[in-house]
Amino acid sequence: MPTSDHYVIIGNGPAGNAAAFTLRENDPDARITIISHENISFYAKPKLVRYLAGDIDKSALMVKEPDAYLQNNIRLRLGQTVMRIDLQNRCLHLAHMETVQYTRLVIASGSRARLLPSMKPYADCLTFVTEYNDIKGMREKIAAGKHFFVFGGDLVAFKFLKMLTHMKKQVTLLLYPKAFWPHTLTHAMQKTIVDNLARTGAHILVNDDLDTIVPEEQGGYNVTTQQGVKKQADLVFTFNGLIPNVDFARGCGLDIDHGILVDETMRTCLENVFACGSCAQIYNPDLTAYTTSIGWPNAVAQGKVAGLNLAGETCRVQQAGRKYFDLEGVKIKTTWWEDADREDTEGEDTDREGNDRKDADFKNTERKDVECKDTDRDRKTGEKDGR
């Protein structure tokens, strides 16, 4: 493949990194750039909550330090936001008015917090925990604060709630049965969850909704629910699931539904544009449904396939089947979630294993996730032989 080709990857999460490093393994000369709007190297989002709670420090959050990119000759552009994709001219428009040309593009822009329509008017009062940027300065505020309000009820919310109560903070959780998107909790499920969570000492509200959030002058918020519950909180958090982060790609000509539509080679409707990880939407024949693959292992598997296909192979991603996992005593069946931070919460000594474990998630996803079909390669033989 000619070295003048420029492979640009939007996103520095597990999918983007898997794509970049897989491509590097298969093409030592490729010119590779990763663009990410966050000003931090590759880190483990699943650990954000523990970092927030002061449980781990920043170094334990990191998966790859900038050196790894230097060594692998991958250009890492941090703190740069892609505003728009121009497919016709094969370039990206960045927020600081620079344009970046690409030959092949991988969109791995991940997901962002789902904001419920009823919460839209109060967006400015809410704290999200979806990326490092969101939580800068929050660690100190949490340490200093006493009362917290949590809306939602996804897995991260429960984990967070437990951490706060463990820190002897007073927490009110307003549980939304629809928060665990795309699953809606039944009454029975909800009851089990509430019973389990109540043991933490948190105040759990159900069958209620947000009425108003009023910021106080000296900091903090007054939260009122529709049932008339009034709470003062130092911070108000919301956890209502994640949605693909693809707004910047809308209107550029790619087919976008909830996420960017891709086939099992992670190709979009255009030959030279790929999407993988949480921002991609793919049909899963086993489930006869589309999924936006929120979840670390899926992101890595898809990133690898994108990387291999960028390098000229024709590989198909093998879709994950459904797995059960435990949501506060309720078994939920999903394809997309695996508690990537599970071992840690079970009390393993992470400091001891340190760096080894950081990369473990990444390395463990071996080629078994990837199925290469020789027949499919024919189309690409020319390119492959040339390499």
Added chain:
Amino acid sequence: MKTNGLYSKEEKIFQDKNKLYQAHSVKQIAYSTDPRDFGQVAKSIPCQEACPARTNIPGYIRCINEKRYGRAYELNRGANIMPGVLGRICSRPCETACRHGAPDNGVSVGICHLKRACADLKSPMHRIIEGLYAPSGKSVAVVGSGPAGLAAAHDLAILGHRAVVFETMEKPGGMLMYGIPEFRLPRDLLMTEINNILRLGVELKTGQAVGTHITLETLTREFDAVVVAAGCTKPRLLGVEGEDLENVYNGLDFMKQINKLIGDKLIGDRPQLINRINSGQSPIDRQINRGLSPIKKINWGLSPIKNVAVIGGGFTAVDCARSAIRLGAEQVTLYIRKTMDDMRIDETEKHEARFEGIGVESLVQPARILGENGRVSGIEFVRTRIETTEKPPYKKSVPIAGSEFVVPCDSVIAALGQAPDAHDVSDALTGLDKDSPATGMKGVFAAGDFVTGSTDVISAIAGGRRTALAVDLYLTAMERKKTVVRLESHATTDRPRSYDFIDRVPMNTIAMDQRLADHTREVETGFDPDQALAESRRCYLCSLKYEIDPLRCIYCSACIDVAPKDCIKMVETIPVNADGTYGRYVETGQWDRVVSITIDNEACIRCGQCYEVCPMDCISVTKTELIQMDMDE
């Protein structure tokens, strides 16, 4: 609101300067029919170009900014006839085109909300202005009182002709009255604006179905011309097994029935409505079902609507879904064949639907409707994928083999849109052409959805107006109006840069319990004057054209240095297109080839920075407006 009633220091300085300029400036006005000026206006003012009725959007927004609501309303009415209605339910093609919503410029101006604001905030004693021509002695029959028919009748009346509107239903308004739910469009407001048209001497004959009560041929004999604006009534079918089961409704019929019940004041609030429906007391209007639907059994005496599947993703589908919620449905889901992005409704509407708890399942199509004892029990869907094609429609949905799945539901509303049915009016009516107001029958013209297929209210109004002009030409053999570009020198840039950073003002709405308590209560409640002012400030006023005088320019490039966009270009040539308009600038980076430094009014956001810094004062501002003039003026 950031800007409510308060003026920053920067704004105050700007306003003082503005006053000074106005005191010293002498208005210079010119009228042009030069194709280059038409081309410039089209490119410069994208919102107006996108509005089928060519509403002078920056003009009325500026009036709102000056709190001249009545003038803003009249500027609207002059183009789109029913601003209060459109300010609520327009499909807003202008907002999609608005420069403020272009990449990197933020979010489009709330053009439609501002239209509503001027209608709401104008004086209750507001005087409408109409310039009536002398009576012509000619008469025109208009078939249909939807927006297209009403617009045609309005213009024909103004042009001096007697206009008589024949309407099948009991009330005028077409889809405005019987399609769009009252919670989006209050009927008293609708009637006020319809009455403004009828006050011009337009005669309205309701309960008169042309093709049933009176024939088209009779009309052609009794009138000098006929305009058929009968809309689209023939529903598109699902074409799947089970479509004839009970509880399978056609979307338009569903809306018509609800609106008719409310219109007849049989129902006021939700519980009553449910009772009516469930007890089967509502009279089934034979007109409604007269051959319009293959699913003829709209029988409200059926089991309650609880779990509703709405097939389709357009305005009708969403209105059906939102109405079903108000009928007491517990779960309502929209099923669409393509992607969420392909839904043909605007973001506000999507938001309201989501807010009311309506789900959307995309990339699916029904394979069959399942039934038990003649009633719907569920739908089998098949997933689809998007396939790109070489020719239009370029994107089509294709079923994925083996992807079938079943969802349980008790009612299905098929809202796939509808097509016109010319045979309903007359078998002799042929030669319909969406690009021409004329038909195959002499003296018979057509307008609105009837000739274009389903579009939207604003396109129908624009179509009605175009047809009225064609009828006038046919009746009088005179062209009476011409469009010209009015150019007025403008001494200032009219707005400070800080206005570009004002956030879009969200629409006020009522809470969910109020929506459910009163079925007909309008969900959106409009802007107060402060909100209207803040939103009006956001408009760039794209009708202001910025130009650099090449004879005075010293090529210092000071303007290029301050420009916030790629708006000032070093140009080698400006080609002229075949139609006489200017083409795309040919830019150059080589100074020896530069023939002029030119402002690209397509990229310009009218910030005025260049105007401020130019040491030679060679940047001028001109207000450019499309206006209609009498031929003999």
